[in-house]
Amino acid sequence: MTISDQDILFLGDCIRQAAQAEIMPRFRNLGSGDISEKASAIDLVTQADLLTEARITAALRERFPAALIVGEEAYDADKSVVPALADAELGFVIDPVDGTFNFAAGLPVFGTILAVTVRGETVAGIIHDPVLGDTVNAIKGAGAFLTRPDGQSTKLKVAEPTALNQMVGGMSWGHMDEPDRSRVCANLAKIRMTFTPNCSAYEYWMVASGKLHFIGHSKLMPWDHLAGVLVHQEAGGHTAKFDGTPYRPGEITGGIISAPDKESWQLIRREIVGI
Amino acid sequence: MTTTIDVTVLADLLRRAAKAEILPRFRRLGQDEVRAKSEATDLVTEADEQAERMIKAEAATLWPEALFLGEESVAADPALLDKLEHADLAIVVDPVDGTFNFASGIPAFGVMASVISGGQTVAGIIYDPMGDDWVMAEKGGGAWLRRPDGGAERLSVAAPVGLEHMVGMASTGYLPKEKRAEVLGNLAKVRFLINYRCAAHEYRTFAGGHVHYLMYNKLMPWDHLAGTLISQEAGGYAAHFDGSPYLPHHFDGGLLIAPDKASWDVLRREVFTV
Numbered sequence: 063m064t065i066s067d068q069d070i071l072f073l074g075d076c077i078r079q080a081a082q083a084e085i086m087p088r089f090r091n092l093g094s095g096d097i098s099e100k101a102s103a104i105d106l107v108t109q110a111d112l113l114t115e116a117r118i119t120a121a122l123r124e125r126f127p128a129a130l131i132v133g134e135e136a137y138d139a140d141k142s143v144v145p146a147l148a149d150a151e152l153g154f155v156i157d158p159v160d161g162t163f164n165f166a167a168g169l170p171v172f173g174t175i176l177a178v179t180v181r182g183e184t185v186a187g188i189i190h191d192p193v194l195g196d197t198v199n200a201i202k203g204a205g206a207f208l209t210r211p212d213g214q215s216t217k218l219k220v221a222e223p224t225a226l227n228q229m230v231g232g233m234s235w236g237h238m239d240e241p242d243r244s245r246v247c248a249n250l251a252k253i254r255m256t257f258t259p260n261c262s263a264y265e266y267w268m269v270a271s272g273k274l275h276f277i278g279h280s281k282l283m284p285w286d287h288l289a290g291v292l293v294h295q296e297a298g299g300h301t302a303k304f305d306g307t308p309y310r311p312g313e314i315t316g317g318i319i320s321a322p323d324k325e326s327w328q329l330i331r332r333e334i335v336g337i
Numbered sequence: 338m339t340t341t342i343d344v345t346v347l348a349d350l351l352r353r354a355a356k357a358e359i360l361p362r363f364r365r366l367g368q369d370e371v372r373a374k375s376e377a378t379d380l381v382t383e384a385d386e387q388a389e390r391m392i393k394a395e396a397a398t399l400w401p402e403a404l405f406l407g408e409e410s411v412a413a414d415p416a417l418l419d420k421l422e423h424a425d426l427a428i429v430v431d432p433v434d435g436t437f438n439f440a441s442g443i444p445a446f447g448v449m450a451s452v453i454s455g456g457q458t459v460a461g462i463i464y465d466p467m468g469d470d471w472v473m474a475e476k477g478g479g480a481w482l483r484r485p486d487g488g489a490e491r492l493s494v495a496a497p498v499g500l501e502h503m504v505g506m507a508s509t510g511y512l513p514k515e516k517r518a519e520v521l522g523n524l525a526k527v528r529f530l531i532n533y534r535c536a537a538h539e540y541r542t543f544a545g546g547h548v549h550y551l552m553y554n555k556l557m558p559w560d561h562l563a564g565t566l567i568s569q570e571a572g573g574y575a576a577h578f579d580g581s582p583y584l585p586h587h588f589d590g591g592l593l594i595a596p597d598k599a600s601w602d603v604l605r606r607e608v609f610t611v
Contacts, residue, residue, distance in 0.1 A: 090468055163504075163531075167547040169538055170444045170467050193467070194364070194444060236529030247530075248522035255437075255510060258532040264443070273441045 076121045081174045081192035084113040114158035148312030153179035157285035161261030173263025177288035179311040187289030206296035220299040220322045221272035231276035232258045249334045266290025270297035278319040294320045351448045355466040358387040388432035422586035427453040431559035435535030447537025451562035461563030474570035494573040494596040495546040503527040505550030506539045523608040540564025544571040551594040
């Protein structure tokens with residue numbers, strides 16, 4: 063199974079159209095009643111999630127009828143779809159609205175993510191920003207690119223390595239348990255500035271374009287990370303699980319760090335993760 | 338004091354300045370990485386300076402008695418800050434809050450203004466250029482989300498929850514070095530920490546009831562006066578670390594904001610042990 067350039071164009075159009083049709087009309091479009099506002103925000107998030115995933119899934123099914131299609135909804139219905147990514151001949155992993163907290167809060171920092179896997183390897187990743195209209199694309203072996211709505215395309219490159227106290231980054235510890243949790247939190251005092259937008263789509267775009275030096279996560283749901291990790295690697299970065307092994311489709315534990323190079327990666331594991 | 342300021346006029350001025358001077362410079366970076374970096378800095382500076390210049394000029398015409406304080410004006414004349422405490426009427430402006438995001442092409446930045454009268458914040462406005470709406474408050478009148486089409490919704494802070502369920506924002510970068518690691522370590526007690534690097538959006542998120550705490554240690558008035566009033570008017574509790582009220586001429590002493598006094602006390606005791 064290979065993915066052609068035409069397939070990639072199709073996939074990019076597919077998520078852009080779904081985001082335009084199902085996400086944008088619900089962003090900040092809350093009811094005018096005082097009392098109903100919070101409930102309706104949550105409803106709108108849920109609807110945007112469900113309908114975008116359904117729309118993308120339907121389009122993928124038509125073009126790739128044999129593919130394994132994984133999204134949060136599909137996973138809720140059948141947990142075995144995630145481990146099945148390890149062996150699937152062709153898999154698609156969808157995060158319809160990544161950064162739902164921001165979406166609900168009205169902050170335009172969220173994205174739609176799609177990863178393509180072939181026999182347990184991520185071969186393509188697409189991260190789309192529905193508000194600004196940008197799309198980040200990576201195809202394995204061919205680099206990572208940011209394409210603006212006007213068609214202008216830029217090759218992405220990770221930041222130059224720097225000293226720990228000069229780094230800007232984030233390590234999400236929200237899903238860690240003690241004693242790791244307190245240790246990692248306190249260790250973040252060693253860097254220059256933290257940035258935690260609570261949105262994988264933005265974090266991977268930023269770390270792949272040198273706007274952040276590193277990011278790290280303990281919980282590895284595939285829709286949050288597969289596409290972004292490929293984008294980061296294709297932008298020249300080094301990503302691996304906390305134990306140093308590669309992160310692969312189907313895995314959900316072990317924690318990962320994305321850093322400009324292997325040496326920085328080791329520094330962050332030692333000084334921030336503290337193992 | 339004879340003059341009052343119509344906050345809807347001031348709010349509209351912030352919006353016009355954003356449309357004229359800020360948005361046209363957002364993401365106007367070249368492809369070349371090196372060029373982009375210096376260009377980004379220049380564009381931020383230009384957006385800041387031009388927006389403040391426009392707001393200041395119009396404010397001087399509309400409200401000639403008011404003292405005008407902006408980040409750029411104070412950079413040029415630091416003595417302006419000392420006048421805030423005793424000014425009958427003052428307008429404090431942050432033309433581009435979240436400049437690091439603005440320079441990086443991240444759509445989390447804002448334009449803020451507050452009105453000070455007799456040493457108290459009497460109005461606060463946060464405009465979001467990307468979303469084209471305001472969160473704003475006048476003292477005693479509640480906090481409101483307002484849209485250019487005239488739509489308005491009253492804002493209220495989140496319902497109080499236990500410490501382990503709290504989500505919020507804390508700007509730990511300006512804490513004393515020896516306290517920074519301690520406070521960060523304590524933060525493991527809450528559910529998680531978000532950091533937008535933009536006070537405008539952090540206050541907006543708090544006043545909308547999406548998070549449970551905000552903490553700042555560097556208190557420049559253009560960063561915090563508007564947001565603190567809006568948070569209070571949305572029902573939140575705000576105070577310095579020592580429990581005293583935060584006033585426009587206070588530049589240090591820390592600021593902790595929570596949905597209520599009980600949450601504030603827990604956060605102060607368990608997390609912000611400054």
